[in-house]
Amino acid sequence: MARGVYIHIPFCHQICNYCDFNKVFFKNQPVDEYIEALGREMEMTVAQMPEAFTNIETIFLGGGTPTALSAQQIEKLLGLITKHIPMSSVKEFSSEANPDELTIDKLQALYNGGVNRLSMGVQSFDQSLLEKIGRTHSNEHVYETIQNAKNVGFENISIDLMYGLPGQTMEQWQETLEKALALKLPHYSAYSLIVEPKTIFYIQYAKGKLHLPTEDLETDMYSVLMDTMEAHGLKQYEISNFANEGYESTHNKIYWDNDEYAGFGAGAHGYLEGIRYSNVAPIKKYIETVMAGERPLLHEHEVTADEKLEEQMFLGLRKSAGVTHEEFETKFGQPMLSIYKEIIDQLQQEQLIELDSEGIRLTRKGRFIGNEVFQRFLVGE
Known part of the structure; x- marks a missing residue:
């Protein structure tokens, strides 16, 4: 039985240098057709295995960038979700967001559509580092968007931070933590940079043009992260996540608890009825498959007893x-x-x-x- 639903929005107005998720530039993409296909995939999947969707606790919009959509497209998407996904037991409804895209009309569309948690990709409060990693927002965008979100009614707001970035110093990391914590948000996530294949950073690294902090410095950054969060009263409930009591991410805990969840969208992954699966990634192929009345499955794997044991340990730890x-x-x-x-x-x-x-x-x-x-x-x- 699934505890959560993940919905993938593969569109971005800007591709970050470190990102290896399935994504494309927004311009000239069949966005409206994709949203319709998402609704159809949800409808088909719930109809095929209704018992798996009787106790959904969380829904998570990820990407790509869900807030790359217009306010009208967000309204359409959320309407399809609430139409096809049983919502009676949903407690947490999250959306990822970029600070420079989250206009007041989009915030209102998200809030009115049932979203009650925002996860914003801030990464750093150092403008030079933001430019290095391909981010387009400024600190002013972050401050303004968080205030607008609160004005609309959002209380559960999280921001993502990154360390181990190219050329990043300890002073820059400490300043980012200081500015992030000054916002007094209930949740923070912080991840070390991983140079993934098929990213701009990977190409630069292969050419010897990506200058990363030493392993010792990255370790020190993680140590400072843990100490600083604890000093501000935030509990580390997972390796990379810190929260006030009651604001832990329920959706992410589903993954770490090794429980089942549905994944919808191009390139999305899911785990239903003992089977881990992934969807086709090309957007056109995804739309064609779904609108032809088929689930857009690329790969299915029935998890063995030994694999379930392993996953329980390395995810749970x-x-x-x-x-x-x-x-x-x-x-x-x-x-x-x-x-x-x-x-x-x-x-x-x-x-x-x-x-x-x-x-x-x-x-x-x-x-x-x-x-x-x-x-x-x-x-x-």
């Missing part, structure tokens, strides 16, 4: 609460230690995880090399 004995035994019918005692003992000796009567979780030391810890739970590692 991203959470500060870690993986509890109770949730593990409820899902798999056997104690966690009956399967992973040797690995857990070794990680304890290395002071990378801690074990108690509640469960296991990363130590502060373990958070710095989380991926290495996660790999220990994979078959064959």
Whole structure:
């Protein structure tokens, strides 16, 4: 049974240098046709497996950039979502947004359409770094948009930040954190830059033209991030996420809890009825397939019993609460230690995880090399 719905909007007015998500420039794209196709895909999928959609807790509009759409297109999209997705149990309805695109009419369209959480891609408060990574907004856009959002009625607002950016200094990172926290928002996400294939940064890196901070400096930036957030009363509930009590992202927790969710749109991924799937990515192909009455599936994989165990561990350990004995035994019918005692003992000796009567979780030391810890739970590692 799905707990969440992810809806992919693959349109952008500006392509960021680090982004590897399925996206295209907005201009000359069949945006209205795409929105119609999204509605059709939702309708078909819910009709095929209605039981999977009886307890949807969250909906998330991602991209690309959902706020690349016009206010009228946003209204149309939200109308289709509320028409085809059972909404009675939805508590959190989020949309990603760019600060320089979120006009008052778009904010009003989102709010009136049921969206109650905004996740804004701010990344940095240093203008030179914003230009390096391909962002077009200014700090003034951020301040104005957040105030407009509050005026419209939004209370649950989050911003994304990035560290480990090309040429970024510790002073720039500390200044970004200071300006971000001065906004007194209930939620912040902060991610280190990963140079992904098929991005502008990857091309620059391959040519030796991308000058990144050292590994030690990036580690120090993460340490400063954790300490600064804690000093401001924000709880780190996941490796990269910090929130006031009650403002944790329910949608993202679905992924880390290894629970099921539906993915709609070109290139979207989902996990329904034990099957992980991905949709076709080309927009024209997606529209043609859906409007021909077929789900636009590119790939399906039935998750094996071993894979479910692995995913429970490496996704769950991203959470500060870690993986509890109770949730593990409820899902798999056997104690966690009956399967992973040797690995857990070794990680304890290395002071990378801690074990108690509640469960296991990363130590502060373990958070710095989380991926290495996660790999220990994979078959064959």
